[in-house]
Amino acid sequence: MSSASVATLSLEPNSSHPYEQTSGRHSPIHRLGMWWFLGSEVAVFGGLIVTYLLFRWRHPEWAVQASHTLTWVGITNTVILLTSSLLMVLVHHYTMGGGGAGRSLEERARLGARYMFFVILLGITFLGFKSYEYTHEIHAGYTPARSLFWGFYFLMTGLHGLHVIGGIIANGIGWVGFLKKRDLQRSEPLGIYWHFVDVIWIYLFPLLYLGSSGGTP
Amino acid sequence: MSVAGQSVHHKTSFYIIIWVALLLMLGMSIPLGIEGHSTLATALIFSIATLKAYLVLVYYMGLSYEPRYIAGILIVGFLFVAILFVALIPDMVHIYGRI
Numbered sequence A: 001m002s003s004a005s006v007a008t009l010s011l012e013p014n015s016s017h018p019y020e021q022t023s024g025r026h027s028p029i030h031r032l033g034m035w036w037f038l039g040s041e042v043a044v045f046g047g048l049i050v051t052y053l054l055f056r057w058r059h060p061e062w063a064v065q066a067s068h069t070l071t072w073v074g075i076t077n078t079v080i081l082l083t084s085s086l087l088m089v090l091v092h093h094y095t096m097g098g099g100g101a102g103r104s105l106e107e108r109a110r111l112g113a114r115y116m117f118f119v120i121l122l123g124i125t126f127l128g129f130k131s132y133e134y135t136h137e138i139h140a141g142y143t144p145a146r147s148l149f150w151g152f153y154f155l156m157t158g159l160h161g162l163h164v165i166g167g168i169i170a171n172g173i174g175w176v177g178f179l180k181k182r183d184l185q186r187s188e189p190l191g192i193y194w195h196f197v198d199v200i201w202i203y204l205f206p207l208l209y210l211g212s213s214g215g216t217p
Numbered sequence B: 001m002s003v004a005g006q007s008v009h010h011k012t013s014f015y016i017i018i019w020v021a022l023l024l025m026l027g028m029s030i031p032l033g034i035e036g037h038s039t040l041a042t043a044l045i046f047s048i049a050t051l052k053a054y055l056v057l058v059y060y061m062g063l064s065y066e067p068r069y070i071a072g073i074l075i076v077g078f079l080f081v082a083i084l085f086v087a088l089i090p091d092m093v094h095i096y097g098r099i
Helices: A029-058 A062-066 A071-095 A103-137 A147-177 A183-210 B012-035 B039-060 B066-095
Strands: B007-009
Touching: A029 A147, A029 A183, A062 A071, A062 A147, A071 A103, A071 A183, A071 B012, A071 B039, A103 A147, A103 A183, A103 B039, A147 A183, B012 B039
Parallel strands: none
Antiparallel strands: none
């Protein structure tokens, strides 16, 4: 990383972000806690994905069932989550002092709140598309009880959807804090979590929506 | 993203470039997934997905700026997944006669 492309936030004696003043080889406790949580999430989602892959490997006919998922909704939701990730990284960027060392706390909070609002909006939009997709599939008779594939489909996307809902609630709490010009450091664990939700979807999308026209995944 | 307790910032254009790259890779994987029937297409789709996940992990989540033990925490999660995978193989052999 070149020094020209990276600016390091200067530490203020009375910084409102205590973790910025930590030093050494340790990650601040709120980030460390989030990483530990995500470590357990890797096992949860990874276990589901591995089990799905093992079954799908033995059931090439699942490709036909996967062709009944709404690929255009999957693509749209992928774009939505990727865009929300970009906005979330901008939330972190501005709240933690990026984009100019001279920004005041008020301005950082205002910019963070603005971008966080759109992250929340995109999260709700994601859920809207997902709800439409579920409605379409259930009306067509594709329920979790229909086959093992649809059981996996609803379990994995449903669990991911619950994580999106949790992320929206947490982001909402963060957003309120930004509006009150406090707790700007929350953008770090909130961002890490939201990006992780995005990473999970990056794998769920090809697993459940692509490779549906034949062959094994 | 942070390093040694301090926040590290790229320019906003850098994050936008990453976002464009992610969208381009999504665009590449869609025709592969819809038209692709081969093992090669499948391998390419998941290679692209892994590259996308890498970009998000490293540049958006800032994993490369964290202490190494943070990556170790995630690796432990992957180890549990690997154990589950190995543990499921006898069941698959029992049900299907072979893996």
